[in-house]
Amino acid sequence: MNLNNATITELHKLLTDKAISATELTQHFLSRIAESDSEINSFITITPEVAIAEAKAADLVLAKGQHTMLTGIPMAHKDIFCIEDIRTTAGSKILADFIAPYTSTCIEKLRHAGTVTLGKTNMDEFAMGSSNESSYFGPVHNPWDKTKVPGGSSGGSAASLAACLCVASTGTDTGGSIRQPASMCGLTGLKPTYGRISRWGMIAFASSLDQAGCFTRTAEDAAILLEHMAGHDSKDSTSLNLAVPEFTAALSEPLAGLKVGICSDYFKEGLEPEVENLVMDGIKELAKMGAEVVEIELPHTKFSLSAYYVIAPAECSANLSRYDGVRYGYRCKDPENLEDLYKRSRSEGFGSEVKKRIMVGAFALSAGYYDAYYRKAQQLRRLIKNDFVSAFEQVDVIVGPTAPGTAFPLGAKTNDPVSMYLQDIYTIAASLAGVPAISIPVGLSKGMPVGLQLIGNYLEEAKLLRVAHQFQQQTNWHQQQPQRNLL
Amino acid sequence: MITKQELSVLGDLAQLSLDPDSRDSTLQAINEVLELVAIMNTAECDGVKPLAHPLEAEQLLRSDKVTEVNQVAKFSQAAPLFEEGLYLVPKVIE
Numbered sequence: 001m002n003l004n005n006a007t008i009t010e011l012h013k014l015l016t017d018k019a020i021s022a023t024e025l026t027q028h029f030l031s032r033i034a035e036s037d038s039e040i041n042s043f044i045t046i047t048p049e050v051a052i053a054e055a056k057a058a059d060l061v062l063a064k065g066q067h068t069m070l071t072g073i074p075m076a077h078k079d080i081f082c083i084e085d086i087r088t089t090a091g092s093k094i095l096a097d098f099i100a101p102y103t104s105t106c107i108e109k110l111r112h113a114g115t116v117t118l119g120k121t122n123m124d125e126f127a128m129g130s131s132n133e134s135s136y137f138g139p140v141h142n143p144w145d146k147t148k149v150p151g152g153s154s155g156g157s158a159a160s161l162a163a164c165l166c167v168a169s170t171g172t173d174t175g176g177s178i179r180q181p182a183s184m185c186g187l188t189g190l191k192p193t194y195g196r197i198s199r200w201g202m203i204a205f206a207s208s209l210d211q212a213g214c215f216t217r218t219a220e221d222a223a224i225l226l227e228h229m230a231g232h233d234s235k236d237s238t239s240l241n242l243a244v245p246e247f248t249a250a251l252s253e254p255l256a257g258l259k260v261g262i263c264s265d266y267f268k269e270g271l272e273p274e275v276e277n278l279v280m281d282g283i284k285e286l287a288k289m290g291a292e293v294v295e296i297e298l299p300h301t302k303f304s305l306s307a308y309y310v311i312a313p314a315e316c317s318a319n320l321s322r323y324d325g326v327r328y329g330y331r332c333k334d335p336e337n338l339e340d341l342y343k344r345s346r347s348e349g350f351g352s353e354v355k356k357r358i359m360v361g362a363f364a365l366s367a368g369y370y371d372a373y374y375r376k377a378q379q380l381r382r383l384i385k386n387d388f389v390s391a392f393e394q395v396d397v398i399v400g401p402t403a404p405g406t407a408f409p410l411g412a413k414t415n416d417p418v419s420m421y422l423q424d425i426y427t428i429a430a431s432l433a434g435v436p437a438i439s440i441p442v443g444l445s446k447g448m449p450v451g452l453q454l455i456g457n458y459l460e461e462a463k464l465l466r467v468a469h470q471f472q473q474q475t476n477w478h479q480q481q482p483q484r485n486l487l
Numbered sequence: 488m489i490t491k492q493e494l495s496v497l498g499d500l501a502q503l504s505l506d507p508d509s510r511d512s513t514l515q516a517i518n519e520v521l522e523l524v525a526i527m528n529t530a531e532c533d534g535v536k537p538l539a540h541p542l543e544a545e546q547l548l549r550s551d552k553v554t555e556v557n558q559v560a561k562f563s564q565a566a567p568l569f570e571e572g573l574y575l576v577p578k579v580i581e
Contacts, residue, residue: 098565099564099565101558101561101562101564101565194541194542195541195542195544208539208540208541209541234549237544237546237547238540238542238544240542300530302526303526303527303530305523306523306524306525306526306527307524307527309520309523309524310524310527313520317501321502324502325567326566326567326574326576327562327565327566327574328565328566328567329565329567330567331567331568335577336577337577337578337579338576338577338579339502340577341576341577342502343502343503343504344504346501346502346503347503347504347505347506350503352509352513352516355501355503355513356513356516356517356520358501358503359494359497359498359501359503359513359517360517360520360521361501362497362500362501363489363493363497363517363521366496366497366500373524373527375537376527376528376530376532377524377527378537378538378539379530379532379535379536379537379538380527380530380532380535381537381538381541382535382536382537382538383530383532383535385538385541417516417519417520418519418520418522418523421523432541433541434541434542458542
């Protein structure tokens with residue numbers, strides 16, 4: 001078996017059959033990172049010593065037969081998750097030297113399950129971006145075509161998996177930051193229901209939208225990871241106090257009788273024709289598998305992007321006020337006074353996209369503009385949520401494109417922010433409503449991957465994963481590899 | 488649309504100093520975002536209750552007990568300047 005692109009399920013079998021040790025598996029991926037990450041820049045920090053120590057511990061657990069499905073599985077984590085004693089930067093100069101003093105709950109759970117930490121992956125600064133070009137640590141290159149972006153903001157996590165530098169990776173999704181890079185890198189990318197996974201120790205961008213999730217090669221692997229990542233956390237009052245379902249249990253149920261909704265608003269101007277064709281082919285495949293396709297309406301979806309670009313900046317302006325050069329993070333040299341310390345530390349520490357969003361947020365929250373911007377956006381958010389509630393009275397899942405196109409060339413949209421924001425046009429509504437969604441590969445357009453987005457009702461990740469898994473039993477798009485991996 | 492004067496006020500509110508060379512481009516970039524969000528004005532929202540949180544969850548309360556130990560020595564290691572239990576900043580009162 002080729003270890004490079006093996007799934008969690010396949011590697012678990014090798015590990016428990018003693019065909020390979022966790023240490024050997026970890027060394028394999030560390031060697032791959034050392035050999036080829038310089039070409040794609042998917043890691044900000046590589047942690048070989050931590051990885052080997054965790055792998056050796058995993059081997060002891062495997063020897064005792066006390067393993068989980070994740071024992072000894074090498075993972076990469078988005079550099080937005082704090083991990084104790086490891087540098088955690090959020091892709092920003094302001095945290096470039098920050099050593100986290102504690103570990104996020106999500107990563108703690110994965111480590112408790114026996115995963116191995118290979119390192120921290122590159123990302124758009126503070127998760128603000130759709131191309132991974134706003135990172136202080138340089139852009140990430142798409143393994144399918146190094147001249148193109150991997151998507152963002154979790155671009156490093158997506159690229160590292162697409163380049164076979166890990167077995168799975170974590171990400172966060174505020175407006176599409178897992179689903180869009182998954183689409184552009186040919187991966188399965190899951191954003192669970194808001195609150196399903198604890199946000200504690202995950203560096204905040206927009207707290208009412210931020211949600212942890214994962215990149216995997218298959219929906220089955222995503223189900224395995226979610227079982228270990230999800231659950232209530234007393235340290236995060238927004239985490240759902242509900243039992244974690246066995247997400248893998250229902251994967252094999254066939255799709256007969258399933259109602260799949262399609263919304264015409266997701267197939268309008270701006271969607272690349274070849275992407276539309278592949279998505280429609282994917283929908284036909286679901287129909288062939290027994291699903292009934294139903295047209296639905298989401299009448300307020302067209303306001304998603306505008307509502308998001310008020311709410312997310314407003315929350316980011318509040319969340320990022322903590323970076324003041326006093327308690328942690330970058331401090332400017334020789335401040336003249338306290339105000340100079342604050343202003344210069346922040347101005348020198350943040351990149352231009354982050355500064356812009358902070359100021360847009362400050363504007364939307366300022367006296368005289370609050371009702372016209374922030375309150376209005378929150379009203380629209382309720383209407384967008386109500387649309388989904390109504391739609392899920394008619395259908396089980398909603399299906400459509402993940403992104404309007406395939407990965408674009410590096411630098412192509414950096415001077416056109418609105419064009420960049422439109423990359424998330426199909427993913428933002430689910431984020432505003434807080435419902436779960438997944439992107440799965442549905443084909444290649446001019447050699448670049450295209451994603452199919454499935455959106456589910458609140459807490460129905462199991463159904464989403466089942467549809468994705470069944471689709472992957474009938475298609476092989478998720479097994480396609482970048483040419484560079486085959487060399 | 489915001490003006491150059493309003494941009495200066497925003498800079499103060501956000502504790503960001505604006506580089507004179509990038510002031511015009513920043514103003515343009517912010518106004519492009521505001522133009523994008525202006526589509527909201529075409530939506531009819533009268534009587535719609537604002538949604539602050541997707542789950543409409545209520546704030547959880549917990550008993551008023553100390554659950555964490557003080558880790559000042561560890562946390563202060565991340566500070567740019569820390570001495571004798573204090574985070575040091577420039578003189579505030581002259």
